[in-house]
Amino acid sequence: MTYCVGLKLNRGLVMAADTRTNAGLDNIASFRKLHTWEVRGERVFIVLSAGNLAVTQAVIADLDEAMKAGGGTDGEATLTSVNSMYQAAKLVGRALKTVRKSHTDEGLSGDAFSAQFIFGGQIGKEEPRLFHIYAEGNFIEAKSDTPFFQIGEHKYGKPILDRVVGRDMRLGEAAKVVLLSFDSTLRSNLSVGMPIDLVVYNKDTLAIDRLRRIEKDDPYFSKLSATWSEQLRKAVEKIEEFDI
Amino acid sequence: MTYCVGLKLNRGLVMAADTRTNAGLDNIASFRKLHTWEVRGERVFIVLSAGNLAVTQAVIADLDEAMKAGGGTDGEATLTSVNSMYQAAKLVGRALKTVRKSHTDEGLSGDAFSAQFIFGGQIGKEEPRLFHIYAEGNFIEAKSDTPFFQIGEHKYGKPILDRVVGRDMRLGEAAKVVLLSFDSTLRSNLSVGMPIDLVVYNKDTLAIDRLRRIEKDDPYFSKLSATWSEQLRKAVEKIEEFDI
Numbered sequence: 001m002t003y004c005v006g007l008k009l010n011r012g013l014v015m016a017a018d019t020r021t022n023a024g025l026d027n028i029a030s031f032r033k034l035h036t037w038e039v040r041g042e043r044v045f046i047v048l049s050a051g052n053l054a055v056t057q058a059v060i061a062d063l064d065e066a067m068k069a070g071g072g073t074d075g076e077a078t079l080t081s082v083n084s085m086y087q088a089a090k091l092v093g094r095a096l097k098t099v100r101k102s103h104t105d106e107g108l109s110g111d112a113f114s115a116q117f118i119f120g121g122q123i124g125k126e127e128p129r130l131f132h133i134y135a136e137g138n139f140i141e142a143k144s145d146t147p148f149f150q151i152g153e154h155k156y157g158k159p160i161l162d163r164v165v166g167r168d169m170r171l172g173e174a175a176k177v178v179l180l181s182f183d184s185t186l187r188s189n190l191s192v193g194m195p196i197d198l199v200v201y202n203k204d205t206l207a208i209d210r211l212r213r214i215e216k217d218d219p220y221f222s223k224l225s226a227t228w229s230e231q232l233r234k235a236v237e238k239i240e241e242f243d244i
Numbered sequence: 245m246t247y248c249v250g251l252k253l254n255r256g257l258v259m260a261a262d263t264r265t266n267a268g269l270d271n272i273a274s275f276r277k278l279h280t281w282e283v284r285g286e287r288v289f290i291v292l293s294a295g296n297l298a299v300t301q302a303v304i305a306d307l308d309e310a311m312k313a314g315g316g317t318d319g320e321a322t323l324t325s326v327n328s329m330y331q332a333a334k335l336v337g338r339a340l341k342t343v344r345k346s347h348t349d350e351g352l353s354g355d356a357f358s359a360q361f362i363f364g365g366q367i368g369k370e371e372p373r374l375f376h377i378y379a380e381g382n383f384i385e386a387k388s389d390t391p392f393f394q395i396g397e398h399k400y401g402k403p404i405l406d407r408v409v410g411r412d413m414r415l416g417e418a419a420k421v422v423l424l425s426f427d428s429t430l431r432s433n434l435s436v437g438m439p440i441d442l443v444v445y446n447k448d449t450l451a452i453d454r455l456r457r458i459e460k461d462d463p464y465f466s467k468l469s470a471t472w473s474e475q476l477r478k479a480v481e482k483i484e485e486f487d488i
Contacts, residue, residue, distance in 0.1 A: 055259070159428035173485050175488075176486045198486075199484075200488055223484070231479035231483070233407070234409055235476060236404075236421060236475075238475050239472060240464070242420045
């Protein structure tokens with residue numbers, strides 16, 4: 001499995017993904033699931049992926065090659081040429097559909113090639129935007145009621161997000177909450193594993209300057225995890241015991 | 245869905261279940277999923293159920309009728325006659341198998357009749373024991389490494405149990421943590437709903453004296469939920485912000 005979270009806040013975006021992939025229980029590997037593209041000062045994109053790794057890698061590679069080729073011979077749209085994040089999300093959705101179709105055309109079941117993305121970024125003067133792109137290639141956008149998306153093994157880490165995330169948070173605070181959500185997931189589920197890739201994107205900078213890989217022995221993360229355990233226990237103590 | 249938790253601690257058992265059942269999203273009802281039997285001073289049993297309601301109700305009814313009939317004409321074992329919790333768990337597992345078989349014999353798929361139980365109790369001088377009974381009728385017992393079982397929608401409420409539960413907790417403290425685990429689940433998942441049925445069983449009392457239904461407007465639970473939100477936010481604040 002996988003765990004990815006994307007937050008869209010007033011001050012920008014916070015997006016993170018784990019790196020564990022597994023086929024069965026004894027075939028575990030580490031692959032990057034967070035990818036970024038940047039045309040400095042003009043546009044940035046961040047994509048988090050879950051699902052069949054062959055599919056997600058192919059989608060990223062197709063988008064990447066099309067962009068580098070400048071849109072191909074017939075000048076079709078690429079992430080570099082589109083004028084809005086909505087158009088960009090459509091490109092990602094279409095790329096996903098194309099890859100899945102290339103497999104199912106051969107008579108294979110579509111379920112095995114399922115994949116999902118959280119896709120965020122900013123183009124020019126448009127606000128930063130965040131999308132959840134489904135296996136079918138369609139998508140929804142984060143609006144003011146729901147400032148975050150999760151894909152993969154999302155349940156363990158949802159309660160903390162549900163309670164704490166607000167659109168007006170500082171980005172450093174939001175990154176901390178995202179890491180707490182990862183910490184809960186990592187403790188309770190074997191299929192999600194370190195390192196974690198994390199991007200903090202400050203609105204209107206149009207540059208990916210705050211990207212970090214958090215390794216297993218990362219001092220900040222270790223401290224966060226230990227402090228959180230301690231603080232949770234204290235929080236529990238603050239509540240009256242139940243007496244029937 | 246359903247959410248049930250059972251804890252086996254040094255001082256006794258804490259077991260709880262929600263009451264929501266649903267067939268689709270617009271057919272929601274409230275049914276008790278926590279059942280108890282007591283032969284005061286001699287034996288107590290508590291069972292939590294998840295899965296197909298027709299199956300779980302039939303299993304409970306079969307066990308109940310057999311007990312009341314005193315074992316039937318051929319004097320077969322019942323929950324009132326067995327001498328150990330292990331034998332009692334075998335009876336519950338067998339009753340589940342029998343009910344499921346009666347449906348699948350008619351050519352229906354077994355998956356639709358899937359059900360699971362958490363089964364705890366104490367017989368005479370034996371220690372209190374706790375079992376997780378699978379859909380297949382076999383089971384595992386809680387031992388010192390793993391003092392709790394969950395069935396149903398278990399992921400949201402697992403992180404708090406993973407971090408806080410220890411076998412040496414006071415029962416009132418454990419009941420509080422169980423309710424926190426429910427609170428997280430209720431907030432994040434629609435298929436789990438109040439009221440919650442909760443039993444706190446003090447070792448060697450051989451009586452079910454502490455059984456309570458916690459309704460939606462229960463003052464303790466409301467306060468627990470509010471305090472927990474507040475304390476969680478404070479706990480988050482105690483952690484340094486992330487700065488890349």
